[in-house]
Amino acid sequence: MMRFRLLGPIEAEDSRGLVPLGGTRQRTLLAALLLDAGRPVDIARLVDAVWPNDPPATVRTQLQICVSGLRRQLRMPIRSNHGGYTLEVDASTIDSVRFEVLIREARQAMSEHRSGSAVKAFRAALDLWRGSALQGAPGLAAEAARLEELRLTATEQMIDAELDLGHHTQVLGELSVLVRENPLHERFHAQLMLALYRSSRQAEALNVFQDLRSVLDHDLGLEPGPAIQALHQRILVRDSTLDLPASGTDGPPHLPGEQPPQPAEPAQVVPLAGRKREVRHVAELLSRGGPPAVVVLTGQPxxxxxxxxxxxAHELRGVFPDGVAHLDGEALGDDGEHYPNAVGTLLRQLGMPRAQLPRDAASRYRYLHGKLRSTRALLVFDDVTDESRVRRLVPDSALCSVLITSRDRVWTLPRCEVVELAPLDLDTSLELLSNAIGPDRVAEAPEDARQIALSCAGFPFALHIAASRLRSNPNLTLARSAHECQTKARKIGALAGCNPDVLRAFADGYKAINGTKNVVEPAPNPGPADEVPNARPAEPTAQGTERRRAAPVQRIPENTSPPGRPAHAVQAY
Incomplete structure (x- = not known):
């Protein structure tokens, strides 16, 4: 079996030894295809990787020559499709993928307080490295930086687990090397201080702090951070809490003086009739070893x-031990004025006390992205109306993944995948209605229940509203509810009752279909809560009108009506 190596010089090896890959261009091309193994990589991205500075006028022809040469060397098919190329290989044969899988296993073990298993998985992952990532491929510098950052964070967490096991003397040499190689890295200095202190070398531990302070002051004019300063003070007074915890009483490893992350719990789960496939598919995209780290879940209101x-979010609780941070799209505002508050909300959900939140926006951004580089969390941005509102919040760390819900189908975030959620089919709609009002009630009037489901057009929101009215009004028969839903003039009111959120959803859906700037909704009780906020018209989605290439849209399930067809309820509106 062919094996591929990206964590160092770019190499391929089969049973006979290393495979000759040719020059830098073919090696870079191979790496670019392997980073998205099994998925199409468009020609523009390959050109940027192979010719990062000044591509020649004949770049497409030269790319084809490189692909042909790579096919001959590997004796493997490289398929050409939809303006790109796909290399079909088993992901487990790529060292960078195995590295990220092992890192996830190690973090899962840490979250379950299995430090020994975590150390084994971390060391197995780090042993895969043979030098700097993607050596000799300057056009892949961003991906190389992501892998290097992941390597550094994994090393930090592995040392945490070793210290948690009482291996402070065993890691002293390793930490000394890490401190020399990373003279500004406070985390490694703090770990070395703790390991020295637990080895009865208090004076040397204090010297490590003084050395760090001198370097920071000389190079950057800065003082060490509050966490390592607190550790320094506790070493000075021989704080007994620095000693190794008794066996069986230790929790997840955190250095003294640090605030452990407080995982944010996802909202309570409601039954997802007919959506198990969608949940599983999106969860796999967010948790697999490698990009994409961003998934946009789109669909009609x-x-x-x-x-x-x-x-x-609930499905992935074990994958993201530091929790789920959730932000509603409304919290971002229209013009960015609410961004500092939004960033503060994320920081608090990731464990930062309110009293420690920086006051200015720039510091909050800096703290957020610094936090995300050492935190394994899922960020959920719900009901985002415009990509620009979350672009600055998407982390550059490989540890975190991002899930966005939006009605917009055009997204250009790097390594983003768009999954379109289709309406439910009739059988699933009936199942949802039956779960909500009881199977006996549906069995008594199956044709009326079927008519309600048809009128709701497979939209769970509308089905829940119809079911809520039936539950709250015992005198309302299914026959009457079905008649109301069938009457176009009363359909929206029957589904929505006095719930302004439903009316807003239909109004926004109508705007998206017609590109209308201002829509006045029928409100039974006019007032501020019932107003439909102005929305900008839908941006053009035709090729050539986007500033960046849009991510392709996956539609689930695939055998439903084509995207863009409005539901019956929206048509009635």
Missing amino acids: GVGKSAVATGV
Whole structure:
């Protein structure tokens, strides 16, 4: 079996030894295809990787020559499709993928307080490295930086686990090398201080702090951070809490003086009739070893995007031990004025006390992205109306993944995958209605129940509203409810009752279909809560009108009506 190595010089090896890959261009091309193994990589991305500075006028022809040469060397098919190329290989044969899988296993073990298993998995992952990532491929510098950052964070967490096991003397040599190689890295200095202190070398531990302070002051004019300063003070007074915890009483490893992350719990899960496939698919995209780290869940208003996102968050609780941070799209505001508060909300959900939140926006951004580089968390941005509102919040760390729900189908975030949620089919709609009002009631009037389901057009939001009215009004028969839903003039009111959120959803859906700037909704009780906020018209989605290449849209399930077809309820509106 062919094996591929990206964590160092770019290499391929089969049973006979290393495979000659040719020059730098073919090696870079191979690496670019392997980073998205099994998925199409468009020609523009390959050109940027192979010719990062000044591509020649004949670049497409030269790319084809490189692909042909790589096919001959590997004796493997490289398929050409939809303006790109796909290399079909088993992901487990790529060292960078195995590295990220082992890192996830190690973090899972840490979250379950199995430090021994965590150390084994971390060391197995780090042993895969043979030098700097993607050596000789300057056009892949961003991906190389991501892998290097992941390597550094994994090393930090492995040392934490070793210290948790009482291996302070065993890691002293390793930490000394890490401190020399990373003279500004406070985390490694703090770990070395703790290991020395636990080895009865208090004076040397204090010297490590003084050396760090001198370097920071000389190079950057800065003082060490509050966490390592607190550790320094506790070493000075021989704080007994620095000693190794008794066996069986230790928790997840955190250095003294640090605030442990407080995982944010996802919202309570509601039954997701007919959506298990969607939840599983999105969860796999967010948790697999390698990009994409960003998934956009899109679909028409009321199709159940937020509910599926909540289901995904619960599905991935074990994958993201530091929790789920959730932010509603409204919290971002229209012009960015609410961004500092939004960033503060994320920081608090990731464990930062309110009293420690920086006051200015720039510091909050800096703290957030610094936190995300050492935190394994899932960020959920719900009901985002515009990509620009979350672009600055998407982390550059490989540790975190991002799930976005939006009605917009055009997204250009790097390594983003868009999954479109289709309406439920009739059988699943009936199942949802039956779960909500009881199977006996549906069995008594199956044709009326079927008519209600048809009128709701497979939209869970509308089905839940119809079911809520039936539950709250015992005198309302299914026959009457079905008649109301069938009457176009009363359909919206029958589904929505006095719930302004439903009316807003239909109004926004109507705007998206017609590109209308201002829509006045029928409100039974006019007032501020019932106003439909102005929304900008839908941006053009035709090729050539986007500033960046849009991510392709996956539609689930695939055998439903084509995207863009409005539901019957929206048509009635």
